[in-house]
Amino acid sequence: MLVLSRKLNEKIMIGDDIEVIVVEINKEQIKLGINAPKKIKVFRSEVYDEIQNANRQAADSRQDAGLVDTLNENFKSLSLLEPSKSKKTAKKG
Amino acid sequence: MKFQTTRFGEIKVDEGDIVHFSQGILGFESLRKFVILSQGDDSPFKWLQSLEETELAFIVIQPGLFRAEYDLDLSDQDATDLGLKDPNEALVYAIVTVPRKVEEMTANLQGPLVINARSNQAKQIIVTNPAYHTRHEILKEMRSRAEALEKATGKKESPKAGREGGRKC
Numbered sequence: 317m318l319v320l321s322r323k324l325n326e327k328i329m330i331g332d333d334i335e336v337i338v339v340e341i342n343k344e345q346i347k348l349g350i351n352a353p354k355k356i357k358v359f360r361s362e363v364y365d366e367i368q369n370a371n372r373q374a375a376d377s378r379q380d381a382g383l384v385d386t387l388n389e390n391f392k393s394l395s396l397l398e399p400s401k402s403k404k405t406a407k408k409g
Numbered sequence: 410m411k412f413q414t415t416r417f418g419e420i421k422v423d424e425g426d427i428v429h430f431s432q433g434i435l436g437f438e439s440l441r442k443f444v445i446l447s448q449g450d451d452s453p454f455k456w457l458q459s460l461e462e463t464e465l466a467f468i469v470i471q472p473g474l475f476r477a478e479y480d481l482d483l484s485d486q487d488a489t490d491l492g493l494k495d496p497n498e499a500l501v502y503a504i505v506t507v508p509r510k511v512e513e514m515t516a517n518l519q520g521p522l523v524i525n526a527r528s529n530q531a532k533q534i535i536v537t538n539p540a541y542h543t544r545h546e547i548l549k550e551m552r553s554r555a556e557a558l559e560k561a562t563g564k565k566e567s568p569k570a571g572r573e574g575g576r577k578c
Contacts, residue, residue, distance in 0.1 A: 355486040359537055367520035367535060368436040370543040374467050374506040374517070375437070381416050383507060384468060387454045390512050391475075394551045 413463045417446065420458070427460065428524055428531045431490070435520060435533055440465065443531070445502075454505065457522070469502040470516060475551045480538060481521065487534045491525045500524040506544065515544035 320328060328336045333353050340347035350358050410422050428443045442460040453474045459465035472479040481501065483493070493499055501523055503516035518541040524531040 355484065355489075357484060357486070357535060357537065359535060363519065363535060364435070366543050367517065367533070370506060370517045370520065371434055371436040371467075371504060371533075374504045375465055376507070379466075379468065379507060381448060383511070384448050384452065384454045384456065386511055387468065387505070387507065387514060388448070388452050390514070390548060391453050391551075394548055394555070 412460045414458055414466065415464045416466060417458070420446070422460065425529070428529050430531045430533070432532060437465065445469070457502070468505040468507065469522065470505055470547070472501060472503050472516065472518060472521065475516070475547050477554055479518065481523070481536060482538060483523065483534065487523065487532060490532050491523060491530050492528050493525055498525050498527045500526045505547070512548055514547050516547050517543040518545050519543045
C-alpha cells in the first residue's frame, strides 16, 4: 500500500484522470473530494465489502433444491397482485 | 456439455446458455462461468449455478417480480462492460439470502447481477443509489406493494387480474 501524507487542500493524482483532495480535516474525520471521470465509480469501501459479504452469505452450500420450492410457495401465496413483468428470462439448464 | 453440481447432479448445458461473468462475482472473482437453472416453469426463484465449482450456486430472483420500480441507473462503464446495445437487452437478477426464518428472505438490490441477454455477458454491478441496499425483504416489499395498490385502486386485486401470460422459462 502506498501511504502519502497530505495537508489540508493538498491533492493526490491516481493515474491520469483521478484526483483526490483533502477538503476538510476534523478531529475524528476527514473529508475527501474526488474528481474522476463519470465512468469510474467511487464509493465508500463498506459498500464493496457489504456486497462481498452478502454474496458469501448467500452462497450457503447447505441450501438445497428443496429450499427454492419453499421460497416459491411463500412467494406465490402473496402473489395476488400486479402481473409479473413478463421479461424474457434466461434459458434454463 | 455436461457439468457436475452438488444439488442437481449432472446437468447438461448448451454453450449458448452459459452466462459469462468476465470479472467474476464479488468474493468469487475467479469464477466466471455460470448457468441459470429453473425449478419448473413458474418458478420466480432460480439458481445461478457455477460451472466451475460444483457446490456454488446462488438463489436469484428478478427484482421486477416483487417490486414495481428498480432504478438501476447502469453506468456507461457497466453498459460497455456488458456490451449492451440497448437497455432492453439487460436481464436483471438479485441474489437472494435466506435466513433461518425462510419467510424473511432478502434480495440484494445494491449489487444486482446484470446479464446481456443477447451475448450472455454478465456483471455484478454496484448501485450507488442510496435507496438500495443488500437486504430487501422480498415478502415485505410485496406486501407494501399490495397495500399501495389497494389504496390507489380502492380495491384488492384478484389473482387473475391483468396477468400477461406466464413468463417463459
